[in-house]
Amino acid sequence: MSGGLDSSVLTHVLAGLRRELGIGLSAVHVHHGLVAGSEAWSDTCSDLCAALDVPLAVCRVQVDRAHSGGLEAAAREVRRTALLSGLDGGVLALAHHRDDQAETILFRALRGTGVKGLAGMHDAMDVGVGSCIWRPLLDVPRAVLHAYAVRYGLRWVDDPSNTDTTFSRNFLRNDILPQLEGRFTGASANLARLGRLAGEAELLLEELADSDLDRLRMAGTTQMRRPLALELSSARLRNVLRRLLAQAGVTMPEEGLLREVERQFRENGAASGSRIRLGEVVLCVYRERWWLEAAAAPVAVSGSRLWNGEPSLPWAGGVLSFATEYGQGLAAGLLMTGVPCRVQSRVAGVRMRLHAGSPSRSLKNLWQEAGIPPWLRDAVPMLWVGERLAWIAGVGVAAEFQCPPGEAGIQPRWSVFA
Known part of the structure; x- marks a missing residue:
């Protein structure tokens, strides 16, 4: 909680509902020290949390003033990181309200965002491993929150930086949205509704893309x-x-x-x-x-690496893995003869036969037939058993090393081709 109106109301509401909902509740105040007098904000948070018997943690952070996105973006980023740290399967409740949503949608629209950006903030979203962000006040106007705070005698702090209209969001909040509301009744509500409709459109576009990807x-x-x-x-x-x-x-x-x-x-x-x-x-x-x-294409690995039966090896920015599979890949018995096995990249003059009785093929022909793109060829791993070439990634297993049906086999895979 920041100690402002919105987070104070949310804390008070959740404290009153925790027994009914059967939830545990604690609060976090992120102190970034960007505003003069902000040291006292944690005291306001402490007083409210003590009165409501809500544990409070005060997290002090440093904001990167040289952040490429500006001071506002830097503060949001460091605050989000602090709030999410240690969440560990819990729910982070944020106090964004309908006016915040309208401001966000208008701000993104003016920056030329697409449908995803116009969807604004989601009322709930997963943030990994059972944790999620929840915005229970997203459909509630700020005026209603203010009336609630007055009714219950809540004290809150007003961040003086919120009046600085050199910041784009403050300009929209303090100068533009009030004028829009004065000219177009319900402007904030309509912008929030636009966000909901854009959110539905976003889901439909994702479903269409997934359907296309399944086909492609x-x-x-x-x-x-x-x-x-x-x-x-x-x-x-x-x-x-x-x-x-x-x-x-x-x-x-x-x-x-x-x-x-x-x-x-x-x-x-x-x-x-x-x-x-x-x-x-x-x-x-x-x-x-x-x-x-x-973006960085794999590059050839100089020299060779011995393979002694390990389940995987790093190779040219990817992983070369060796899985046991019956009736597939390399015949395991031919690899366990004591003859050294090694992995290396392109070798001049290499030829390999993929099918018994067929002629051997040059490496260039093998790559062309397998569809290996030119920029990967110098990095493609090859497995040698002694002086015999047994396998080429993306091409296959040499005929004399192929695993017979029903017998134990070793299937190499290079993750770059996954």
Whole structure:
């Protein structure tokens, strides 16, 4: 709690309901020291919590004044981190109300946000491992909270920085929203309603993207079929890209960049091998497949590494794992003969036979047939048993090392190809 009107009312309401709801209740005051006189705010919180028999923890934090998003963003970020730390499966109740929601939606709209941003704040959201954020006052106007505080004689502090209209949110809250309410009755309520409708639209877009991804994705991989993606409308393809980026936890790019990525993706020449940058990731295209991967492409590992039966090895920015599977992969008996096994990258002049009785193939031909993109080839791991090549990631097992049906086998996998 901050000690302000909103959090004081929320604490008072929850304290009155905890027995009926059967919940434990405690409060946290985050002290950032950015405002003169804020040392006394914790005293206001302490007085209210003592009167309500609510345990209070005071958390002192440092705000990065050089934060790229500005002081407001830095303070919100450090406050959120402090409030979520130690939550451990609990519920964090926040006192955002309907006026806050209207302000948030208007602020994001003016910055050119999409549907997701227009949805505003969610009344409940998971934050990992059974923990969640809950905003029980999100549909309640601030005027109602004020009336409640007066009725019950609550004391609260007013943050003087909230009147500083050099901050964009304060400008909207103090100057713009009151004028909108004066001209358009119910403006804040209507903005909040817009947020709810945008939230529904966001869910529908996510469901559509998931349906498209189910159709595009190749079984057992994270790669997708490019010909089917090219059949999608531009809006639908960009919706799929946004969903993939959100699932990867990547910062959403601006609309102009997303449109440019789509344009390059649709070019005929993209199929020869393209890596299109999207911030922290790249959209990769090779032949009839496409996928997202880390922006830094794997690089060849110099030299070789002995494999002594370990379940996994780090390799070129990924993990090379070895799973026991019957009737698949490498015949385990051929690997346990005492002959040293090693892993290394590309070796000049390599040839391998994938099927008994068929001719051996050059490494270049094997990679082309398997669809290994050019930028990965120098890093692809190969398993050697003595001086014999037994397996190439993404290509398969050499014919003479393939596991017979029903016998114990070792299935290597390189996570880069997952």
